[in-house]
Amino acid sequence: MTEYLNSxxxxxxxxxxxxxxxxxxxxxxxxxxxxxxxxxxxxxxxKIASLLECLNERVELQRSFVDALKKYKRGLLSNLFGEKIxxxxxxxxxxxxxxxxxxxxxxxxxxxxxYPCVELENxxxxxxxxxxxxxxxxxxxxxxxxxxxxxxxxxxxxYLRKYAFAKKTMACSSEIWALIPSDVVLPKFLFYxxxxxxxxxxxxxxxxxxxxxxxxxxxxxxxxxIPDFSVQRKVVSLLEGLDQKITFADSTLLSLNRLKASxxxxxxx
Numbered sequence: 001m002t003e004y005l006n007s008x009x010x011x012x013x014x015x016x017x018x019x020x021x022x023x024x025x026x027x028x029x030x031x032x033x034x035x036x037x038x039x040x041x042x043x044x045x046x047k048i049a050s051l052l053e054c055l056n057e058r059v060e061l062q063r064s065f066v067d068a069l070k071k072y073k074r075g076l077l078s079n080l081f082g083e084k085i086x087x088x089x090x091x092x093x094x095x096x097x098x099x100x101x102x103x104x105x106x107x108x109x110x111x112x113x114x115y116p117c118v119e120l121e122n123x124x125x126x127x128x129x130x131x132x133x134x135x136x137x138x139x140x141x142x143x144x145x146x147x148x149x150x151x152x153x154x155x156x157x158x159y160l161r162k163y164a165f166a167k168k169t170m171a172c173s174s175e176i177w178a179l180i181p182s183d184v185v186l187p188k189f190l191f192y193x194x195x196x197x198x199x200x201x202x203x204x205x206x207x208x209x210x211x212x213x214x215x216x217x218x219x220x221x222x223x224x225x226i227p228d229f230s231v232q233r234k235v236v237s238l239l240e241g242l243d244q245k246i247t248f249a250d251s252t253l254l255s256l257n258r259l260k261a262s263x264x265x266x267x268x269x
Contacts, residue, residue: 055260062253069246070126074197076242080235081196081224090228092184096202097220099185099193103178105145107171109137117143117171120154123162127246128191130164136171143171146178149187153177153194155214158203165191175213189232192239193224 107115116133124131136143146152146166154162156175165188172178181190193199202222203214227235 052260052263055256055263059253059256059260062249062256066246066249066253069242069249073239073242073246076239077192077196078198080239081193081198090231091225093223094184094226095220096199096222096224098182099224099226100151100179100181100190102216103145103147103150103180107136107143107145109139109141109143112137115145115169115171118146118152118164118176119173120156120162120175123152123154123164123176126161127250128164128195128243129247133170139171142174144174144176144178146170146172146176147180149181151179151181151187151191151194153179153203153214155203157212158200158206158214159212161195161200163191163194177214184226186229186232186236188236188240189226192236198222198224 107113113136115136117136117139118130118133122130122132122134147169148166150166152164152166152172154160154176162176166178179190179194181187185193199219199222202219204212205218206212206214226232
């Protein structure tokens with residue numbers, strides 16, 4: 001029961017008040033002994049502890065499920081984009097420079113044209129989600145432009161796995177490449193290709209130690225096996241379905257954590 005009491009926002013607030021005025025923001029044992037909390041009877045405490053233990057187990061199971069789905073996706077990507085999968089279907093080896101090119105158009109905030117602007121911190125790691133955008137006209141530096149169908153890839157610290165699919169015209173950080181798919185790939189196929197371990201290994205052969213950046217000179221020479229469009233459509237459909245499952249599982253985990261936080265707040269008044 002004590003561990004759940006310590007997790008309560010109200011309990012933490014009360015303890016922080018007791019710590020105020022000390023030479024260090026550390027709660028002394030004497031101050032802790034003087035703290036008073038309104039606790040229910042032992043029987044009620046047991047029920048609360050049992051409920052929260054069950055919820056904790058459910059949260060951990062959901063977290064494990066999300067991790068397992070993401071691990072499964074990484075394995076699926078390796079198989080779907082690997083050389084072995086090309087057996088039995090029409091494929092061709094292409095340099096990445098033949099698969100995609102970097103968009104060269106730039107955006108000047110002083111132009112007065114308003115676009116949603118994406119910075120690296122607005123892209124969630126490994127999920128491809130754009131969490132938020134900022135007004136482009138409020139920016140102070142020149143940005144890259146991305147068009148619908150482009151794949152965004154964060155070249156700064158590429159090991160962070162920051163990529164997204166542009167569904168509309170937007171401005172983006174100069175640390176983000178807007179990759180234009182060539183006529184040998186479907187736009188969404190390119191989006192999944194940059195998520196593969198093969199692409200990420202090449203992207204991480206970068207210069208700099210504190211601020212490593214992917215180098216186009218390495219990436220453009222990397223070779224990839226590309227199947228025909230009928231196979232690409234099947235691959236995209238499969239991975240989109242898996243992404244939807246991961247998104248739903250993630251939202252369920254978020255809801256469970258919110259429920260736990262709410263219960264801790266209301267059960268320990």
